[in-house]
Amino acid sequence: MxxxxxxxxxxxxxxxxxxxxPPAAGAPSGPIVELPVFEVSDSRVLPPxxxxxxxxxxxxxxxxxxxxxxxxxxxxxxxxxxxxxxxxxxxxxxxxxxxxxxxxxxxxxxxxxxxxxxxxxxxxxxxxxxxxxxxxxxxxxxxxxxxxxxxxxxxxxxxxxxxxxxxxxxxxxxxxxxAAPPPAWFEEGLVQLFGAIDFSRETITFGQIGDGFGAEKLGDFNQVLSRKALVPLGEMLRTEGPRQRTRYWKAQCYAFVHLCLYGNNRKYQKPFLQFVTRLGNEPLSEQLFKECFNRTYRQMALEIRSHCEFTVYNATRFQAKKGEALPAPPPxxxxxxADADVGRIKGEVLRLGGHGDSARNALIAPYVRGERDPRLLAALGLDELEAGRRDRARRFLEAAAQAGAVRARAHVELARLRLEEARQRPGATDGRLSEAQVTAVLTPLFTALKQPPPLAAAYGLIAETWMQSVVAPQAEHLAVVIEGLNRFPRDLALLQQAALLAQRRGFPTEAKAMAERGVKLAREPADRERFQLLRASLDAPATAPAPAAAPAPARDSFLDGLTTLERPVAPPPPPPTERK
The missing domain is CATH 3.40.30 (Glutaredoxin)
Incomplete structure (x- = not known):
């Protein structure tokens, strides 16, 4: 909430x-990556x-x-x-x-x-x-x-x-x-309200209906809903919204939000905020609505109709003092x-719109014409990955990483592919990853952590890698994962990965603290049960002598405060040493 x-x-x-x-010239050196070859047999396939x-x-x-x-x-x-x-x-x-x-x-x-x-x-x-x-x-x-x-x-x-x-x-x-879209009516009402903003360097007018001089303004709800039946309020307020979001549904959402925030001398502003807050924890019902607004759906629909026909409200207006106008935007x-920019941007936007084939053609065209921009290589790798062509994706992502691409997800996905390969061919005994394999996986993950924004997936993969490493992680390595928990305190998947890492690699105090936190945060019974089982396993008396482990830190758990992190310059795991 x-x-x-x-x-x-x-x-x-x-x-x-x-x-x-893009990074400056002088990309980091590394092994030569053999990029995929595209053969174009028909020139009509390649967009100009x-x-x-x-x-x-x-x-x-x-x-x-x-x-x-x-x-x-x-x-x-x-x-x-x-x-x-x-x-x-x-x-x-x-x-x-x-x-x-x-x-x-x-x-x-x-x-x-x-x-x-x-x-x-x-x-x-x-x-x-x-x-x-x-x-x-x-x-x-x-x-x-x-x-x-x-x-x-x-x-x-x-x-x-x-x-x-x-x-x-x-x-x-x-x-x-x-983290997730708000109720559809709430979002639509707000964006329609914001979309009607009128501004210049000297004045800002917010919440105004009409142009301020008696004339209509495009999109005003009172004009759109004039002589138009309202959608039943219970239907309008459905969390997911209607299947077809018509012009009239949007206008009615706008009218309701405007009424609650600016209409009738703002008498509904406090009930409105209470209603939206409670929707974060309770299902929508007319009883809930009535408890907040002291109105039934039918009664509020009459208020909305009245607001459309006789709009009485308090708009907000900012006027700059003489000589204090907003500065002119910089040039x-x-x-x-560039061909690479067009192909990359168009390709990724076409993919967002569900046009997979057109997206791939747009991305490939500049590549075939010789473009090797790091951002284009990263976009191609991610697109190939989404299409299920993992081998081709790996080669593009390797090349993008070697060229210094600034795209955190590309580095995370490269690490994931390297981890998959290492699991199939573990380099140490008992199916564990060798030091070289751990280093190969952690390298792009540490690169990702240095690029905006931080990604929970990067911390999760770090935890997975250390869990399978032949070399046991030390306190400073667990601190990296704990940094992720501090950044993503409600990510239960990351919390579970971190707790299992701490449990299996000799950090029982931290593991128990994480399990207890998971029990408190979990809303789904299945999630809560997993953390309860983990906590119970940590409380159970040992049936066999436990392997020698370093003493627990002086504090009771990482929850007592943020863990300061001194990240190693290079990610290779050091040899095991006794924790202090």
């Missing part, structure tokens, strides 16, 4: 990241090079088919928007990303169509933006060519690509704060996109 509360805190604040870059404009700003890469003037206008507006968000919601834009978020600006032609997921093709002319994501990266695609949005033969509205981008950008920021370098 804590992430949701953080999000709400950011929202209440509204009411009163460095990008990964495409002309795009490219810009990079902290946390984002921009590919644009717009004119230079329009691209610069978009970038300046986006940079100003980030300043505005920092004023009304401090900290919301901050944070590391594994891979810079892709912003793709589509111009003339049917460029937007190729990114459209199959599930959305029926709604093609009712949408001009996409938000796509997986656990590692995200992308926003905006169609600047579409002139109007057509919802039916009788209903069309002017297309506003900037407002659509604001909506998807705020969706990206909200998702980035949470950004805009250049013709």
């Amino acid at each position: 804590r992430p949701r509360l953080l999000l709400l805190a950011a929202l209440l604040a509204a009411v009163p990241v460095a990008a990964a870059t 090079p495409e002309e795009w404009r490219y810009a990079e700003i902290p946390g984002f890469e921009i590919l644009s088919r717009l004119s230079e003037r329009e691209t610069r206008r978009f970038v300046a507006d986006f940079l100003l928007l980030q300043q505005v968000i920092e004023i009304i919601m401090p900290g919301l834009t901050r944070g590391q990303v594994a891979v810079p978020t892709a912003l793709i600006l589509c111009g003339r032609g049917r460029g937007f169509d190729e990114f459209l997921p199959v599930r959305d093709r029926a709604e093609r002319f009712a949408m001009n933006s996409l938000f796509l994501q997986n656990p590692e990266r995200a992308a926003i695609v905006v169609d600047f060519a579409l002139q109007e949005l057509r919802f039916s033969d009788a209903e069309t509205v002017e297309s506003d690509p900037y407002r659509s981008f604001y909506i998807e950008y705020f969706r990206h920021l909200i998702r980035r704060q949470l 950004v370098e805009l250049r013709s996109a």
Whole structure:
């Protein structure tokens, strides 16, 4: 529930990241990696090079088919928007990303169509933006060519690509704060509210309906829902949302959130926050709703209808003092996109949209034409891995690591492939990994730990590797895994791996502390039972003399405080020594 509360805190604040870059020349030397060879027998298979404009700003890469003037206008507006968000919601834009978020600006032609997921093709002319994501990266695609949005033969509205981008950008920021998406109605209501923000260097207006001078504004819920029956409130509030998220459902979510936060002299703001907080621990029901709002679904639906017809609210407005306007956004370098950049970004975004074959073609094309950019090699390796071609993935990832690619997941997946190979051919007795094999696996994992953001999978693989090592880990090696627990305190899979490592390799005090923590954190009975069994095994009296083990640390457990970590410069395991 804590992430949701953080999000709400950011929202209440509204009411009163460095990008990964290619390494410098002089990549680390190493064995020559034989890369896969692609034979193209038909020239029509290979897409021709495409002309795009490219810009990079902290946390984002921009590919644009717009004119230079329009691209610069978009970038300046986006940079100003980030300043505005920092004023009304401090900290919301901050944070590391594994891979810079892709912003793709589509111009003339049917460029937007190729990114459209199959599930959305029926709604093609009712949408001009996409938000796509997986656990590692995200992308926003905006169609600047579409002139109007057509919802039916009788209903069309002017297309506003900037407002659509604001909506998807705020969706990206909200998702980035949470381990899992919030209730669909909550997210949609917030992004519609944020998408209506009006700003300049001198003024910021938030929560306003209309243009402030009596005229309508695109997307206002009172106009969309005019003379339109409301969705039953119980249906609107379903956690997963409706299968088809229509324009009217979105507008009703917007109306409900706006009413609760800004309507009726903000009388529903406190009940709203209570309702969202309780949803983190309780299933949705009308009784829960009534306990928070003192209204039934039907009564609140009447309030929403009244809010649409007679919108009374308190918007928030910031006005800069004379001479204290927001600074003009800095100039950004805009250049013709390199073939490797186009193929890499387009390929990964196409993969996010479910276009596997098109994604692979986009990624392979610049490679076949001779591009060997480390980021392209890493993307190719991960794409081959997702397609199940592990041998080809291994060669690309080896080459990317040797070239110094800055992409933590690529190094983690390379380590995973090396560990799989080492398990099949263990180099020590009793099926354990030799020192050389442990070093080979740990090397890319330690590289990953030095790259943003930290990945729980890296710490989990470190624990797995030490568990199978012929050389027993020392306290400083367990400290690396404990660092992962401090960074990911609610990751039960990592906690279990760490507890088993501590149990099997001679750290009973730490193992017991981890097992007890797992019992407290686990929500699922099966997870709780595993930690209980582990704790019981540590409490049981030994039936045979235990092997000599170093004394326990002075503190009772790692939970007494953060473990300071002095990571070895090189990851090879040292010979066993007595713990102090």
